[in-house]
Amino acid sequence: QCAAHCPVGAIYEKDEVAAFQEAVADPEKQVVVQIAPSIRVGLSESFGLPAGTVTTGKIYAALRRLGVDAVHDTNFGADLTIMEEGSELVHRLTKGGALPQFTSCCPAWVDYVEKYYPDLLDMVSSAKSPMQMVGAVEKTYTAEKQNMDPAKMYTVAIMPCTAKKYEAYRDESMRSSGYQDVDLVLTTREFARLIKATGIDFLHLEEEAADNPVGEYSGAGTIFGATGGVMEAAVRTAYHVVTGKELENVEIESVRGLDEIKKGTVDFDGTPVRVAVVHGLSHVAEVLDEVRAARAEGKQAPYEFIEVMACRGGCIAGGGQPYGATDVLRTKRAAGLYSDDKQSKVRCSHQNESIKQLYEEFLDKPLSKKSHHLLHTTYQEIPVYKA
Numbered sequence: 374q375c376a377a378h379c380p381v382g383a384i385y386e387k388d389e390v391a392a393f394q395e396a397v398a399d400p401e402k403q404v405v406v407q408i409a410p411s412i413r414v415g416l417s418e419s420f421g422l423p424a425g426t427v428t429t430g431k432i433y434a435a436l437r438r439l440g441v442d443a444v445h446d447t448n449f450g451a452d453l454t455i456m457e458e459g460s461e462l463v464h465r466l467t468k469g470g471a472l473p474q475f476t477s478c479c480p481a482w483v484d485y486v487e488k489y490y491p492d493l494l495d496m497v498s499s500a501k502s503p504m505q506m507v508g509a510v511e512k513t514y515t516a517e518k519q520n521m522d523p524a525k526m527y528t529v530a531i532m533p534c535t536a537k538k539y540e541a542y543r544d545e546s547m548r549s550s551g552y553q554d555v556d557l558v559l560t561t562r563e564f565a566r567l568i569k570a571t572g573i574d575f576l577h578l579e580e581e582a583a584d585n586p587v588g589e590y591s592g593a594g595t596i597f598g599a600t601g602g603v604m605e606a607a608v609r610t611a612y613h614v615v616t617g618k619e620l621e622n623v624e625i626e627s628v629r630g631l632d633e634i635k636k637g638t639v640d641f642d643g644t645p646v647r648v649a650v651v652h653g654l655s656h657v658a659e660v661l662d663e664v665r666a667a668r669a670e671g672k673q674a675p676y677e678f679i680e681v682m683a684c685r686g687g688c689i690a691g692g693g694q695p696y697g698a699t700d701v702l703r704t705k706r707a708a709g710l711y712s713d714d715k716q717s718k719v720r721c722s723h724q725n726e727s728i729k730q731l732y733e734e735f736l737d738k739p740l741s742k743k744s745h746h747l748l749h750t751t752y753q754e755i756p757v758y759k760a
């Protein structure tokens with residue numbers, strides 16, 4: 374957050390490019406890298422490409438030129454988050470639990486609610502973020518499946534976000550695999566510097582594919598990077614879980630775009646599900662105060678599910694992305710993700726074959742004991758000291 378909002382650019386992320394290079398050069402380490410949904414549109418501007426250009430295949434190729442051992446995609450983790458978070462929502466709707474449910478994939482938002490609205494923490498989904506889910510899966514399921522020693526695996530996440538560096542080490546649940554689930558986080562800017570410093574001709578790289586099983590993803594996973602994307606992805610799957618049917622039109626226009634607070638109602642076969650999407654922390658208090666006031670009166674605020682992202686526009690304009698985001702750039706970057714989703718063969722998280730296989734072979738089902746251990750976390754009030 375700070376790096377994005379410091380007007381003179383004097384505050385920036387802790388540079389950890391050297392740590393990445395040391396890990397790659399260490400023969401004892403197997404370096405496994407995931408890239409966040411918004412990196413595929415964020416990186417392009419650093420190489421002079423038009424905003425919103427999707428460079429997923431070139432990014433995978435660049436990572437292999439940098440010498441990493443496996444290339445994964447956080448979009449897989451986004452699909453997994455939807456399976457867990459969507460199931461949690463359905464559980465709260467059908468079996469009882471605090472409502473509305475808030476999304477939990479933005480660590481800056483989680484930090485904010487832990488500090489300023491701790492009375493609402495039971496409403497925040499316990500699902501970890503896609504980044505953390507991927508790290509936990511890499512050091513357990515992937516290690517087992519691909520005969521890798523998790524003690525030697527060094528997991529790196531390329532993220533749009535400076536807060537993700539904090540999230541990776543926020544508490545003991547980020548070591549659910551028995552190891553540090555995500556060892557290192559680099560921002561988009563650090564990644565761009567790394568590619569340039571090593572002389573890789575990024576623009577002329579042939580596109581490559583990610584390594585399975587943590588490389589397959591749906592269009593729903595891709596749109597996580599834009600405000601409203603988590604909500605839209607969750608609705609696509611929750612609708613299926615509740616009704617047993619597939620949405621005829623998976624594009625939920627009411628949650629797209631840059632309006633600060635977006636509201637809508639989705640019809641789950643006769644059951645209305647009221648949703649809200651907020652982006653930019655300066656607007657979130659309005660919704661939280663409404664939720665808090667309703668609770669004080671023993672009522673539920675008029676929502677079942679609320680997405681909050683700390684950055685205006687969502688992760689496409691996160692604190693680790695190229696500097697100088699404007700609303701024009703935000704709109705173009707989001708359009709890149711929506712077009713990528715449109716071109717995807719699979720557009721719903723529950724249709725991702727690698728996710729199905731992960732549950733069949735390892736996790737059993739969403740919200741299972743193993744899923745809870747590896748993929749969920751807890752929250753606690755953080756005291757705020759006033760001068």
Ligand code: SF4
Nearest residue numbers: 479481534684688691
């Ligand atoms: Fe990070 Fe901003 Fe995305 Fe939150 S919205 S995860 S702070 S980039």
